[in-house]
Amino acid sequence: MIILASKSSRRAKLLEDAGIEFTVVPSEINEEVDSKLKPQELVSLISLQKALDVQKRRPNDTIIGADTVVIFENEIFGKPKDEEDAFRMLKMLSGETHQVITGVTILKKDVKKVIISEALVTMKKYSDLEIREYIQTKEPMDKAGSYGIQGEGGKLIDHFKGDFFTIVGLPLKDVLEVLKSLDNK
Secondary structure, three states: OEEEOOOOHHHHHHHHHOOOOEEEOOOOOOOOOOOOOOHHHHHHHHHHHHHHHHHHHOOOOEEEEEEEEEEEOOEEEOOOOOHHHHHHHHHHHOOOEEEEEEEEEEEEOOEEEEEEEEEEEEEOOOOHHHHHHHHHOOHHHHOHHHOOOOOHHHHHEEEEEOOHHHHHOOOHHHHHHHHHHHHOO
């Protein structure tokens, strides 16, 4: 059985749309951002911690742990702490280009596969009022960088370079390739 170690409805929808049979068993780890780590190390570590946490409860299953961060001007943007933090992030990102990094760890018994995927996103120039209206949708509150490209937040984006699914939070093509390779083991 495949287990998604995430509460993310976006990640679950991606797996569901890809025809993957899975169960959601959310990780219970604290997702504190350690600013001493490089972003790639951070998403790798948090995705591993999520997968290991769930693997303790489901040792015979294939576990998918994932984490996404936004990087702008060397600052790591995780999920906002509150509405003001979401406003701060979105205000900084307005009219700018930032990096999105998603790390995925897939565990199957003693096999560990790690995926790091990166994309660039350029935001439109938007007003404080547009930021406040978007925050009122509550969509930004559980997303790295305080926006969701696949939802209302997509209206804030001018363009992106890289894998759309990396920005959503699960580089699907890479994940499917790893799952297929693990099926053969």
